[in-house]
Amino acid sequence: MENSVKKGRSFQELKIGDKAEFEVIITEEMHGNFAELSGDKSPIHTNSEFSKQNGFDNKIGYAFLLSSFLSRLYGEYLPGGSSICLKQELKFIKPYFVGDTVIIRGEIVNRSESTKIADIKVEIVRNKTEIVSNGIGTVKLLF
Amino acid sequence: MTLKEITAKVLGMDANKINGKTSRESTSEWDSFNHLLLVSEIEKEFDIKLKMDEVNTIKTFADLEKILRTHGK
Numbered sequence: 462m463e464n465s466v467k468k469g470r471s472f473q474e475l476k477i478g479d480k481a482e483f484e485v486i487i488t489e490e491m492h493g494n495f496a497e498l499s500g501d502k503s504p505i506h507t508n509s510e511f512s513k514q515n516g517f518d519n520k521i522g523y524a525f526l527l528s529s530f531l532s533r534l535y536g537e538y539l540p541g542g543s544s545i546c547l548k549q550e551l552k553f554i555k556p557y558f559v560g561d562t563v564i565i566r567g568e569i570v571n572r573s574e575s576t577k578i579a580d581i582k583v584e585i586v587r588n589k590t591e592i593v594s595n596g597i598g599t600v601k602l603l604f
Numbered sequence: 605m606t607l608k609e610i611t612a613k614v615l616g617m618d619a620n621k622i623n624g625k626t627s628r629e630s631t632s633e634w635d636s637f638n639h640l641l642l643v644s645e646i647e648k649e650f651d652i653k654l655k656m657d658e659v660n661t662i663k664t665f666a667d668l669e670k671i672l673r674t675h676g677k
Contacts, residue, residue: 547637573647575654576640601640 469536469543472577472602475569481538482566485530487522492559495526521556527585527594530565535600539567539581544600547578551596557587564589570597577602607668610649614642624666642668650677 470479496502504511505521512520528551536542557563564586571580578601585594605613611626612619615633628634634642643659646652646668652675662668 547641571644571648573644573653575647575656575659576643578640578644580644599641599644601637 469541470539471543471604472572472574472579475540475572475579475602477569477572479539479569480567481534481541482564483533483538484562484564486562487526487557487559489559491526492522495523495529499523499525517556519558522558522561524553524594527553527557527563527565530563530585531567531583531598534565534567534583535581535598539569540579540600540602543604544579544602546598546600548599549596550598551583551594553594555587555591555593557593561587562589563587563593567598605649607646607672608665610645611642611665611668614638614645622665624664624669626665628663646672650675652677 492506496507501523505515505517506523507520509520528549531549532546535544535546566584566586567581569579570582572578578599581598581600583596583598584592587593608619608622611617611622615631615638617631617633626634628639639659639662643654643662647654650672652672654671658671662671
């Protein structure tokens with residue numbers, strides 16, 4: 462697949478405090494596709510009864526499915542197609558479930574002129590209020 | 605964190621193996637991406653801003669120490 466060349470924000474256009482966010486509804490189809498893609502069929506993600514026996518309301522969503530949305534955050538929103546990701550730190554704080562609406566948020570918290578590197582604080586929020594994941598990404602601006 | 609600790613963390617190396625002669629040329633972990641990450645981490649930790657030409661002149665750990673001294677750290 463090749464896409465048309467799209468210009469994201471340049472390093473000079475990127476400011477500390479710049480923010481972006483988008484929403485995703487986690488569907489059964491996404492969950493199943495991620496199981497196939499990753500090859501992770503562990504029962505905590507695929508068997509509701511097993512998950513309930515282990516204290517969860519239902520089979521829990523894949524943490525790394527959530528982290529994949531950071532690729533969209535950086536590539537489409539902030540800075541939006543003008544960077545490569547060099548580092549990602551992420552904590553998985555709470556579980557989430559199929560059917561949840563998650564908000565993926567990013568905010569520029571540091572920029573280095575000499576290296577054209579920016580740090581992006583990220584937060585993934587379940588059902589508008591509950592932070593399920595947070596961390597810091599480091600991207601290198603290409604121009 | 606000390607400069608050596610930051611360098612060890614970013615490069616994924618044992619701090620005890622880092623000395624003034626540790627160089628980009630002789631250290632496979634010190635590649636171009638890690639070099640940028642290292643500079644960015646040093647700027648944050650020591651609250652300094654390097655110039656692009658300074659970044660390009662860094663070849664060894666001793667160079668990093670020297671640059672910190674020139675920035676009063």
